[in-house]
Amino acid sequence: MLDYPLLEAVAAVDREGSFEGAARALHLTPSAVSQRVKLLEERVGTPLVVRGRPCAATPAGRHLCRHVEQVGLLERDLHGLLPAAGADAGPSRPAVLRVAINADSLATWFPGAMARFAAGEDTLLDVALDDEAHTAEWLHTGQVLAAVAARAKPSPGCRSVPLGGLRYLATASPAFVARHFAGGVDAASLARAPTLQLSRKDELQRRWLRKVCRKDVEPPTHGLPTTQAFLEASLAGVAWCLNPEALARPHLAAGRLVELVRGTALDVPLHWHHARLAPAAVERLTRAVVAEARRQLRPR
Amino acid sequence: MLDYPLLEAVAAVDREGSFEGAARALHLTPSAVSQRVKLLEERVGTPLVVRGRPCAATPAGRHLCRHVEQVGLLERDLHGLLPAAGADAGPSRPAVLRVAINADSLATWFPGAMARFAAGEDTLLDVALDDEAHTAEWLHTGQVLAAVAARAKPSPGCRSVPLGGLRYLATASPAFVARHFAGGVDAASLARAPTLQLSRKDELQRRWLRKVCRKDVEPPTHGLPTTQAFLEASLAGVAWCLNPEALARPHLAAGRLVELVRGTALDVPLHWHHARLAPAAVERLTRAVVAEARRQLRPR
Incomplete structure (x- = not known):
């Protein structure tokens, strides 16, 4: 040994x-x-x-x-x-379960799953953040035992469970819209109005632009590394960006944010990946994650 | 050339x-x-x-x-x-100014500074996150042109401006307090009640424990990488932690959080560091940062 x-x-x-x-x-x-x-x-x-x-x-x-x-x-x-x-x-330290999560899940539905899990458990969680297109690699390379990822296909030796879609709305403050989109939201105005990027791996704004403009548009882009900073920056009129609907909703209702183009919501399907031969704590976390995702994400 | x-x-x-x-x-x-x-x-x-x-x-x-x-x-x-x-x-791309900020500043007062700066400017910001004990190194090694840091002393060739203190309160949900601190908040109960750590570099909870217990205490610790997740996890009764007072205040007022020990607020003094021979945009950002910090941080 x-x-x-x-x-x-x-x-x-x-x-x-x-x-x-x-x-x-x-x-x-x-x-x-x-x-x-x-x-x-x-x-x-x-x-x-x-x-x-x-x-x-x-x-x-x-x-x-x-x-x-x-x-x-x-x-x-x-x-x-x-x-x-x-x-x-002797008294052993509690075990630690490392997981990789995307920032927008941690900012919306994942804390609810963590609360469900922690209620009956003294296993600790250690959460690493990465883009949902890259979290599955953390599991594949053995850096974590489970991950929230965009892709459906599990790695060899792993299992994948669909969680539902995280819905995003392209939003900005009313003053920002008046300043940058007075003549309408089109490829020309979108190429000039500043937007945000969470990290170099973040393709979300670009994906929305392709969907709306039917071509690649390269707007000026601030780099802001947290979901909450995206929300604050759009509220403050610094930029437009895709905010999770769950975070944007109260601000849309209060008129502090407006949707750039109605009917252009983007749903990002998420999946829970975990090692097949995993300790029992991973199974318990999986149950908490699936239950909370069912409550908060959009069914496919 | x-x-x-x-x-x-x-x-x-x-x-x-x-x-x-x-x-x-x-x-x-x-x-x-x-x-x-x-x-x-x-x-x-x-x-x-x-x-x-x-x-x-x-x-x-x-x-x-x-x-x-x-x-x-x-x-x-x-x-x-x-x-x-x-x-x-031809039409030039807007310039990008990279800065290193601590997570709790980005989650509280920095977006206001960014809004002040962006209002009169098309220079873009690219924000990197690190612990306030380490952001000055980003400036020192030339990865950024300015940084929010804990230390006062500027690196050679740099200038440092005091910004004021970011105040933290040790908080938890009432249910968490009832479960873990029914017999009082002392070194024994604090060694058992789970807490949080933002990253390996995060010493804040440990510093508060030393202040309150007058010795090192090693509680079970979840790793959660964002300020907002700290707040959510404390609200959900997963752990106690130090939350920025600005974020905790409405939840304390509504009874969703309580302070673990009254009169144990921790003020972390912050400083703005920037290169002396910097482009004019750095000077303009400095003015926005100092003005917003004066409004939101605690004078020394």
Whole structure:
């Protein structure tokens, strides 16, 4: 078997971002943590941790971290069946389940799923953000055990469940519309009015523009990295953008936002992907996610 | 002089994340973009772009991207003085000003500063997020032209302006408090009640725990990467956490959140750092940032 105290040291440095943080979490001294990491690096014959600010696992180290997390989750399942099995191990830290979510899900329906899950559970969640076109890669490369992704097709060894569509509306403030679209919303005015992009991977505004203009349009684009900042920037008249309908609705009703072109809502179908051979906590999270998505997303 | 059409190709690939995206932005074919990047890589003798999903500049390429952005901003200043100078260059793309901001500023007062700036300006903002203890490094390494940072001391060649304090309150839902703190809020109950961490760099909850418990406490910790998700998770009873007072206030007033320990607010002083020899747009953004911070942050 592997030498788990050494693996735990690497995982803790990666999770906490420093040798000091790992030492605190493991109730060791920083030099003991450092010795364990070095020893494992010598045995494996490759660096496992990049000593930076923060410290992080190397690609080889990440495989070990993922393994430690999965073993931790499996130990919890065992503990449920055989409570005495962990009796002499002292109070164990709760297991951590890493998942990859798109920003707009985290800003809308996912907290409800997290609340359902956390209510009956002491497993912790560690949420990573990425574009829904890229979250499935996190699962495929083993960085997470489950993901919310746009694509339906599961990776080998994984299962995919349809969640429904996240609806977006292209919106702007009334003052922004008056300034930029007084002569109508068309390819010419859309090429001049500033819009937003969440990250380089974010194709949503571009997709809406192609749907409405039937050609590629390249408007001036601010980069804003959060869903909430999109909403604030559209309310403040900085730009137009696609906002999740759930966030835009109260502002549309109050007249603080208007829809650029009626009848051009964009539905992004989402799917829940998870490893087939996953710890029981993943099954419980799946039930919470599917229940909450059914309540908040649009059926297909 | 440098061969700017080649540099522009590298900057566009980095900004758009793909050769196709760069081609669209520059009104070229993807193969023309690829040839320009290759030619510059041969001349410089080092790779400038990592061909991945998304594509991104190498460290060497990033220096060139930053240079192109700064030249773009300086060209705009020149154009303001000598409108005819750019007459034969065709319709130029608006300049982009990259800044690094902490998540809680973006979720509270920064959109107001952005709205002030954008009202009289067609310069675009590209906002990167990082912990306020690390944003100054982005400026120091030339990845951004300005940053909101915790530290007061400017890097060489930079200027720093105090903005005031962002106030945080440790809050949780009434049901969470009843479940976890029925016997009082002390080091023992705080070591068991789940809390949140925005990223590995986020020390805020830990700092509050040290202030209140007068020692290190290691509670079970979910990882949630956005300010808004912190608020939602505390409202849903998943965890306690430090929320910016501005976001927590309406929920405290309505009884949906309660303060864990009265009189334990934490003020994080913030500073605006920018390069001394910066284009005029940085000066204009500085004025907008200082004005909005004065309105929304706490004077020292």
